[in-house]
Amino acid sequence: MQQRRDEIIAKRERLAELKRQRELRASQATASRQSIGTDLISPTPSRLENRREIESLIKNLVGESLSTGANSPARRGSRPNSVLSAGELSNETSDIGSFQIGQQKAPTPQPQVLSTVSLTTIYECPPSPVKEVFSYSKGVQTTEEWIPPNRARAFSESDNEELPTATPSKRLSRRERDREEELREKIRREIEEELKATRELVTDGVLKPTSAANFPVRALTGEELKAVTQSNDFMDFLDRSTKVIEKALDQEYDILTDYTLQVVDVDDDDEQHGNIGGKGRRKVKEVVQFYDDRYSKKRMISSIDFSPKFPELVLASYTKNPTAPHDPDGIVQVWNMHLQDRAEFVFQAQSDILTAKFSPFHPNLIIGGAYSGQVLLWDNRAGKAPVQKTPLTGSGHTHPVYCVDIVGTQNANNIISCSTDGAVCGWSVDMLAQPQESLTLVAPPPAKNEDLSPTCMAFPQADPTFFLVGSEEGTIFPCHRYDRAGAKAGVDARVSYRGHAAPVMSVNFHPARGPVDLGDLVLSSSLDWSVKMWKVRAPAATSAVGPGLGAVGGEAHVTPLLDFVREDVVYDAAWSPIKPGVFSLVDGAGWLELWDITVETEEPVARISPSPRKDGRTMLSKSLNKVAWEQSEGKRLATGGIDGALTMFEVGPDLGGKEGLKNEEWTNVKKLVNRLEAVRGVNGAASVVV
Amino acid sequence: MSDTALGNVSDALEETLGRLSKKPGVKATIVLDRVSGSILKTSGQVASIRKTNSSNQTVGSGSFSNNDTAAPGSSLDQGVEELASMVWNFVSSAGDLVQGIDTEDELKLLRLRTKKQELVIVPDAKYLLIVVHDTPPA
Numbered sequence: 001m002q003q004r005r006d007e008i009i010a011k012r013e014r015l016a017e018l019k020r021q022r023e024l025r026a027s028q029a030t031a032s033r034q035s036i037g038t039d040l041i042s043p044t045p046s047r048l049e050n051r052r053e054i055e056s057l058i059k060n061l062v063g064e065s066l067s068t069g070a071n072s073p074a075r076r077g078s079r080p081n082s083v084l085s086a087g088e089l090s091n092e093t094s095d096i097g098s099f100q101i102g103q104q105k106a107p108t109p110q111p112q113v114l115s116t117v118s119l120t121t122i123y124e125c126p127p128s129p130v131k132e133v134f135s136y137s138k139g140v141q142t143t144e145e146w147i148p149p150n151r152a153r154a155f156s157e158s159d160n161e162e163l164p165t166a167t168p169s170k171r172l173s174r175r176e177r178d179r180e181e182e183l184r185e186k187i188r189r190e191i192e193e194e195l196k197a198t199r200e201l202v203t204d205g206v207l208k209p210t211s212a213a214n215f216p217v218r219a220l221t222g223e224e225l226k227a228v229t230q231s232n233d234f235m236d237f238l239d240r241s242t243k244v245i246e247k248a249l250d251q252e253y254d255i256l257t258d259y260t261l262q263v264v265d266v267d268d269d270d271e272q273h274g275n276i277g278g279k280g281r282r283k284v285k286e287v288v289q290f291y292d293d294r295y296s297k298k299r300m301i302s303s304i305d306f307s308p309k310f311p312e313l314v315l316a317s318y319t320k321n322p323t324a325p326h327d328p329d330g331i332v333q334v335w336n337m338h339l340q341d342r343a344e345f346v347f348q349a350q351s352d353i354l355t356a357k358f359s360p361f362h363p364n365l366i367i368g369g370a371y372s373g374q375v376l377l378w379d380n381r382a383g384k385a386p387v388q389k390t391p392l393t394g395s396g397h398t399h400p401v402y403c404v405d406i407v408g409t410q411n412a413n414n415i416i417s418c419s420t421d422g423a424v425c426g427w428s429v430d431m432l433a434q435p436q437e438s439l440t441l442v443a444p445p446p447a448k449n450e451d452l453s454p455t456c457m458a459f460p461q462a463d464p465t466f467f468l469v470g471s472e473e474g475t476i477f478p479c480h481r482y483d484r485a486g487a488k489a490g491v492d493a494r495v496s497y498r499g500h501a502a503p504v505m506s507v508n509f510h511p512a513r514g515p516v517d518l519g520d521l522v523l524s525s526s527l528d529w530s531v532k533m534w535k536v537r538a539p540a541a542t543s544a545v546g547p548g549l550g551a552v553g554g555e556a557h558v559t560p561l562l563d564f565v566r567e568d569v570v571y572d573a574a575w576s577p578i579k580p581g582v583f584s585l586v587d588g589a590g591w592l593e594l595w596d597i598t599v600e601t602e603e604p605v606a607r608i609s610p611s612p613r614k615d616g617r618t619m620l621s622k623s624l625n626k627v628a629w630e631q632s633e634g635k636r637l638a639t640g641g642i643d644g645a646l647t648m649f650e651v652g653p654d655l656g657g658k659e660g661l662k663n664e665e666w667t668n669v670k671k672l673v674n675r676l677e678a679v680r681g682v683n684g685a686a687s688v689v690v
Numbered sequence: 691m692s693d694t695a696l697g698n699v700s701d702a703l704e705e706t707l708g709r710l711s712k713k714p715g716v717k718a719t720i721v722l723d724r725v726s727g728s729i730l731k732t733s734g735q736v737a738s739i740r741k742t743n744s745s746n747q748t749v750g751s752g753s754f755s756n757n758d759t760a761a762p763g764s765s766l767d768q769g770v771e772e773l774a775s776m777v778w779n780f781v782s783s784a785g786d787l788v789q790g791i792d793t794e795d796e797l798k799l800l801r802l803r804t805k806k807q808e809l810v811i812v813p814d815a816k817y818l819l820i821v822v823h824d825t826p827p828a
Binding site (some may be wrong): 220225229230233235239240241242245247248254256294341575 | 701702703704706707709710713715716721723728729730731774799801803810812814817819821824825
């Protein structure tokens with residue numbers, strides 16, 4: 001029994017010695033890294049790991065010997081592990097430094113830990129010197145030689161490999177034991193190093209150079225690489241990140257520019273370079289041209305709209321590419337001023353998109369009209385396909401939809417669409433399965449044929465129940481959405497605006513955002529080589545025929561106020577949203593013209609043609625279909641046509657922009673209108689020379 | 691509807707990256723795995739960037755291509771890997787900084803301007819895109 005007891009004591013000694021050594025090392029390591037003092041260090045995960053290791057060791061040593069000598073009185077000497085570890089815990093957490101120093105001085109380790117009654121008997125025998133620690137080892141614990149793990153990286157690994165060794169067996173020779181100790185030390189050191197590295201990473205947030213050494217964790221195999229690069233995640237990421245980077249690269253201004261340095265003389269390229277039209281304050285300058293080799297190719301631009309929310313975004317809708325039958329027929333691209341080589345969003349449809357528009361009430365939504373008669377709704381959060389579309393059959397449109405609009409208020413708005421057969425439908429944005437209202441426009445009585453085929457539609461700013469449609473025969477008809485006093489829903493038979501001799505391509509109300517209400521001025525363009533300005537009568541007006549109106553059978557034919565005769569077919573004309581007298585038009589010869597009726601009514605004040613594409617066709621590719629103003633500043637306008645390129649222009653301070661805006665400009669326009677009305681009252685002429 | 695845009699993923703991938711590398715000034719693009727740092731995709735003269743850094747005193751800009759052609763494939767890969775590891779470590783520590791300031795925050799974009807070039811790095815949950823380009827002459 002005495003022998004057993006001795007064995008146990010010796011084992012304890014060894015354990016303590018081991019523990020002391022490693023703690024000493026640990027304290028040295030921490031002390032060398034942190035000069036604050038070890039007693040400030042709270043127990044880190046690594047410390048816990050260390051303890052766990054020791055505990056397992058103790059379990060191996062004590063627990064097993066306990067089982068072997070279960071009947072011996074030595075059982076008293078062995079204590080539950082938990083007590084020991086608890087003692088350690090309290091020691092370590094309270095004051096590590098002093099504890100370690102004390103241990104270093106005293107050859108007998110941790111007397112305060114082993115202070116239970118049972119241990120007093122054990123300490124009757126004087127503790128043997130350190131050397132004796134090595135004389136008894138795992139002789140009782142191992143059956144076979146302990147095989148060192150090749151790679152002790154994880155604690156679980158080393159633990160697992162140690163456990164099977166904990167079986168009682170014959171004693172090993174001292175040499176073997178020494179070697180074992182050595183290995184153990186080595187492993188421990190490795191573990192500690194790793195711990196230290198991770199601890200450093202956690203506390204300092206700095207990667208040690210060693211982590212760079214085993215970078216990357218491993219190279220991926222070809223298949224793995226393929227799997228990753230083909231995943232949708234990866235594509236999404238690339239799509240997003242390249243957009244960001246392209247925007248970063250497109251940023252022209254260098255924020256690091258140092259103006260104190262002598263810079264190479266940069267010419268003021270405004271006057272010499274680039275595509276410039278007009279002069280001085282009425283200059284028009286080409287800013288950027290948007291074209292995508294994949295999506296813009298061989299398509300025509302059918303409509304353009306600036307985002308009301310983000311002035312840098314502009315959308316263009318495209319017709320089909322006849323040479324690419326596998327590509328979707330209809331495309332809407334949303335371009336960003338700051339991303340010049342590719343579209344921010346590309347939306348698709350199965351049929352040519354003839355018109356598209358940002359929803360003024362929801363920045364994420366875009367509505368469109370298709371050749372198939374569908375009204376489509378895209379959401380830029382939902383991918384390329386439309387989130388909603390109207391059915392092809394039944395109550396919706398069965399003819400091409402050339403005009404859509406959203407009218408109403410933020411809380412109550414409707415999509416209004418109009419197809420070439422005269423059908424006008426009102427839709428709820430939330431539900432496109434069925435129109436909420438529907439109306440068929442028919443030509444009023446004097447016409448021989450009831451058919452009316454609208455080519456364009458426009459709502460005035462103030463009234464969402466009244467609109468104008470331009471027809472293929474050249475007449476512009478006022479229409480009501482609902483029955484009202486003196487007029488039924490549909491075409492108002494009392495008034496018609498006649499003057500164009502060919503299909504009307506656009507109708508545009510004056511934006512009316514000034515001190516003088518000019519909201520009744522309408523601009524129309526037509527294939528008869530002219531643009532005309534009209535003064536529209538208030539929709540509620542039931543008054544009799546005014547001056548200048550030829551009354552034919554109770555029906556008033558209003559003639560235009562002003563006629564701008566051009567040299568080619570005019571496809572579009574639009575008022576400037578800011579300058580009251582300024583409008584722009586685009587024609588079949590590829591010219592973008594800017595007019596200011598307060599300055600000149602015979603000639604444009606500026607004209608410019610988009611720079612031709614290098615690879616574009618030269619014949620019949622110049623024609624421009626649409627023009628649109630940026631709404632908030634009125635400084636930029638975009639145009640596009642047959643060649644599929646969307647070109648953005650910036651105008652000088654006299655043609656756009658909010659600075660230097662004077663009230664006289666509105667009164668001048670008003671005076672001009674009054675004068676024109678007076679002249680027309682005298683001679684009833686359609687065309688007036690001012 | 692034939693959704694051609696998603697028809698061939700690798701085509702679209704090449705197109706997107708190709709478009710980026712064709713932009714003026716862009717020298718190289720690298721795509722890394724955010725977690726492991728494995729190189730997923732590279733394009734452009736990745737190796738030359740490292741070379742530029744190490745031997746900029748003696749070698750003029752004209753001889754980059756010479757270096758490239760002279761370098762055997764293994765050392766070229768080595769250069770890519772080194773650059774990737776440097777960037778990866780940089781992004782990791784930048785991410786730690788952001789986390790240190792506000793644990794709910796997240797690193798979104800890194801633009802590293804040097805005298806000679808700029809590294810634009812877009813970190814994402816799973817991947818990293820690095821583009822190296824010449825800064826505009828000042």
